[in-house]
Amino acid sequence: MPDSEVDLFVIGAGSGGVRAARIAAGYGARVLVAEEYRVGGTCVIRGCVPKKLLVYASRYAEDFEDAAGYGWSVPTPTFDWSHLIANKDREIARLEMAYTTALERAGVMIVKARAVLEDAHAVRLSTGEKVRAKHILVATGGRPWNGPDIPGIEHVISSNEAFHLRELPKRIVIQGGGYIAVEFAGIFHGLGSEVTLVYRGEDILRGFDDDVRAHLHAEMEKRGIKIICGKVVKAVRPTADALTAHLSDDTTIEVDKAMFAIGRWPNVEGLGLEHAGVQFAKNGGIAVDNLSRTSVPHIYAIGDVTNRINLTPVAVRDGHAFADTVFGNKPTPADHVDVPTAVFSEPEVGVVGLTERQACERLAKIDIYKTSFRPMKMSLAGRDTRAFFKLVVDGMTDRVVGCHIVGPDAGELIQLVGIAVKMKATKAQFDSVMAVHPTAAEELVTMREKALSVERQAAE
Numbered sequence: 172m173p174d175s176e177v178d179l180f181v182i183g184a185g186s187g188g189v190r191a192a193r194i195a196a197g198y199g200a201r202v203l204v205a206e207e208y209r210v211g212g213t214c215v216i217r218g219c220v221p222k223k224l225l226v227y228a229s230r231y232a233e234d235f236e237d238a239a240g241y242g243w244s245v246p247t248p249t250f251d252w253s254h255l256i257a258n259k260d261r262e263i264a265r266l267e268m269a270y271t272t273a274l275e276r277a278g279v280m281i282v283k284a285r286a287v288l289e290d291a292h293a294v295r296l297s298t299g300e301k302v303r304a305k306h307i308l309v310a311t312g313g314r315p316w317n318g319p320d321i322p323g324i325e326h327v328i329s330s331n332e333a334f335h336l337r338e339l340p341k342r343i344v345i346q347g348g349g350y351i352a353v354e355f356a357g358i359f360h361g362l363g364s365e366v367t368l369v370y371r372g373e374d375i376l377r378g379f380d381d382d383v384r385a386h387l388h389a390e391m392e393k394r395g396i397k398i399i400c401g402k403v404v405k406a407v408r409p410t411a412d413a414l415t416a417h418l419s420d421d422t423t424i425e426v427d428k429a430m431f432a433i434g435r436w437p438n439v440e441g442l443g444l445e446h447a448g449v450q451f452a453k454n455g456g457i458a459v460d461n462l463s464r465t466s467v468p469h470i471y472a473i474g475d476v477t478n479r480i481n482l483t484p485v486a487v488r489d490g491h492a493f494a495d496t497v498f499g500n501k502p503t504p505a506d507h508v509d510v511p512t513a514v515f516s517e518p519e520v521g522v523v524g525l526t527e528r529q530a531c532e533r534l535a536k537i538d539i540y541k542t543s544f545r546p547m548k549m550s551l552a553g554r555d556t557r558a559f560f561k562l563v564v565d566g567m568t569d570r571v572v573g574c575h576i577v578g579p580d581a582g583e584l585i586q587l588v589g590i591a592v593k594m595k596a597t598k599a600q601f602d603s604v605m606a607v608h609p610t611a612a613e614e615l616v617t618m619r620e621k622a623l624s625v626e627r628q629a630a631e
């Protein structure tokens with residue numbers, strides 16, 4: 172491609188960049204997107220999609236066991252990791268092609284190269300060409316943060332490598348307490364690995380509702396995942412045929428793989444942002460206003476590179492809003508309020524809105540409704556597991572300001588509850604809805620007894 176000029180140069184063909192490029196092209200803009208790795212970005216290539224496929228695979232283990240209580244006799248199942256990974260890779264390649272085709276059909280030019288800003292209007296490609304752009308969108312996402320440079324860090328894998336292991340590790344230690352660590356603990360455990368989760372904080376899933384954290388912790392341990400909180404892995408040393416993970420309390424764990432999932436970092440380094448005068452936020456990401464505009468008026472940034480809410484739907488929505496704003500003449504601010512989200516752990520978690528702790532800090536009066544019960548399907552299966560539902564209600568307005576679910580299909584359920592929360596539905600309106608029986612979700616409209624009612628003192 173010769174040196175040229177475009178209306179929009181998108182750096183990164185991930186969730187946000189692809190959406191922004193397609194919509195901008197639909198408005199008639201001349202759009203070029205540069206991608207240094209694979210079209211689709213983190214979500215499609217090494218995030219949400221391959222992860223969910225592995226989650227599905229891991230859940231068959233319990234399904235086979237549970238089937239016995241319903242009269243099925245299942246021969247001892249065996250599992251083939253290479254078969255799963257090959258199928259997963261085929262599906263990811265199909266999706267990558269679908270994303271590429273969608274971009275091409277929209278008239279977007281794709282360049283497989285790394286792009287770096289030379290100045291506020293010029294982007295240099297690793298293939299050598301220079302492109303001038305009226306607008307630049309930085310959508311470069313993030314990458315796993317490996318943490319402090321501990322001895323043996325070179326033996327530690329991140330989620331990137333976990334998707335491509337040659338064989339399923341018999342024993343794995345995973346350091347981290349966020350959703351990626353918790354999800355991979357469930358995946359490896361379900362597929363047959365012996366899993367130890369090490370987390371330096373007080374409990375897993377920091378930032379989630381405390382009841383959710385405690386419930387999931389207990390459920391994961393019931394299933395046989397060992398969780399060690401308040402400690403870190405301080406060294407990883409190879410032995411003859413395995414690894415020894417040394418913890419901060421001087422205990423050791425023998426494993427075949429060590430994985431860290433201790434956070435992600437926005438991809439801002441080496442992008443030439445300083446040449447263009449783009450400023451950073453305190454969170455390490457690119458600073459933007461609510462229209463995703465950086466400190467340079469014609470340079471925008473969306474998605475994980477802004478390090479706000481690092482989720483695919485947020486990157487996609489912000490990419491769309493950017494294109495509407497800049498090329499559709501419809502200024503569309505980012506709306507990051509009441510974003511529903513799921514953790515595909517075993518059991519699953521779905522949450523939206525305020526936690527009890529946040530509600531206590533922000534509202535004058537709150538009412539809490541919660542219930543924990545054994546899902547009906549587990550009765551004949553004989554599995555010792557409980558689901559958990561919690562509603563956080565503004566005691567002054569009766570509005571449901573938070574919902575927290577742990578149990579089967581929590582991710583599916585929370586998408587629907589998210590609509591009600593976004594519509595500012597009240598608890599009375601929840602209760603006016605007829606229950607669907609027999610389901611677990613009927614608890615959402617049948618919780619009558621307050622578990623807690625807290626009113627803040629006027630002086631506070």
Ligand SMILES: Cc1cc2nc3c(=O)[nH]c(=O)nc-3n(C[C@H](O)[C@H](O)[C@H](O)COP(=O)(O)OP(=O)(O)OC[C@H]3O[C@@H](n4cnc5c(N)ncnc54)[C@H](O)[C@@H]3O)c2cc1C
Nearest residue numbers: 183185186187207212213214218286312474475481482483
């Ligand atoms: C293991 C894992 C599981 C996840 N699970 C979920 C989930 O279940 N649900 C959910 O909502 N989110 C999930 N996420 C988060 C989600 O993947 C991200 O929030 C989302 O992909 C962010 O989109 P983005 O467009 O900002 O960046 P990305 O999708 O990361 O895309 C950025 C692209 O830019 C490219 N790039 C970077 N620098 C350059 C450059 N200089 N030149 C050219 N190209 C460049 C990268 O190669 C990449 O393709 C998960 C993430 C991980 C890691």
